[in-house]
Amino acid sequence: MRRILFPAILGIVGCAILISLGMWQLRRLAWKEAMLEQIQASIEAPAVPLPEKIDPSMKYMPVTVSGTTTGDEIDMLSGSKDQGGGYQIISRFVTDSGRAIMVDRGFVPQEMRHLERGPTRLVVQGNLHWPAEVSSSTPKPNLDENIWFARDVPAMAQVLDTEPVLVVASFVEGDAQGVQPIPVAIDGIPNNHLSYAMQWFMIAAVWAGMTVALIWRIRQSKY
Numbered sequence: 679m680r681r682i683l684f685p686a687i688l689g690i691v692g693c694a695i696l697i698s699l700g701m702w703q704l705r706r707l708a709w710k711e712a713m714l715e716q717i718q719a720s721i722e723a724p725a726v727p728l729p730e731k732i733d734p735s736m737k738y739m740p741v742t743v744s745g746t747t748t749g750d751e752i753d754m755l756s757g758s759k760d761q762g763g764g765y766q767i768i769s770r771f772v773t774d775s776g777r778a779i780m781v782d783r784g785f786v787p788q789e790m791r792h793l794e795r796g797p798t799r800l801v802v803q804g805n806l807h808w809p810a811e812v813s814s815s816t817p818k819p820n821l822d823e824n825i826w827f828a829r830d831v832p833a834m835a836q837v838l839d840t841e842p843v844l845v846v847a848s849f850v851e852g853d854a855q856g857v858q859p860i861p862v863a864i865d866g867i868p869n870n871h872l873s874y875a876m877q878w879f880m881i882a883a884v885w886a887g888m889t890v891a892l893i894w895r896i897r898q899s900k901y
Contacts, residue, residue: 682893689889693882700878707871714864721862725803728773732843734808738862743845744801745773747781752834753791754826761787767795767857768829770838771802771845778840782807782829783847784859793856801851805862807844 717738725740750770757763764787771781781802786793811828819826819833826834835842848861 681896685889685892685896689886689893692885692889696878696882696885700875700882703871703875703878707869707875710869710871714867714869717864717867721805721864728777728779728845732806732841736806737808739806740803741806741845742801742803743771743773743779743781744799745771746797746799747771747783747795749796750838751795751824752780752826752838753824754829756785761785764788765791765825766829766860768834768838768844769795770840771800778838779843779845780831780834780838780840781845781847782860783850783854783857786857790856795855795857798853798855800853802845802847803849803851804845804847804859807846807862809844 720738721740723740725742728741728743729736729739747769748771752768753765754768755763756766764785766785767783769781769783770778772778781800781804783802807829808831809829812830813828816828819830821837829844831844832842834844846862847859850857850859
């Protein structure tokens, strides 16, 4: 009994730790699903006129804004499942009240990037957004070619001389100039907690099996 006591304790403790990690991931899953439901509800709420005072706490707020693009834009490298590689067009937009903001108008294929998109009047319905897309591995924007690799609201606002406000269009009334809106969606928000939980439970099962095998070998050994 003394020979198997330590392996048994090690096996029980190890399994308990691994199972607790799996349970923690299940709790994280419930939290993440509730958060995603809340975000989806925010995205689908009735649109309101663009507020006078705006801050990042208003992320996902549906708004309606009317005004005119100025022809100044940022082209962000992007892609579409249907059309392949292309660009997202972030335009400088002056509202009817005279405010300069940014509108993510949506996607154009590669061949449409250099087409003329001069000033045009639009009524845009969309969502306020501050995407967290920039990381340490994100390349710096190529300002000479006007190619960006992520949406960085403060940096884009500085280049386009606007407020640090981005409206991601879901519907555009007026001449869209071939730009297809890409509405804000929760699809891109990762939710891998269930797979993480299953991994911890599988490791716990392997740990338990190895413990049983070790104890069996010890019991079979004469020394």
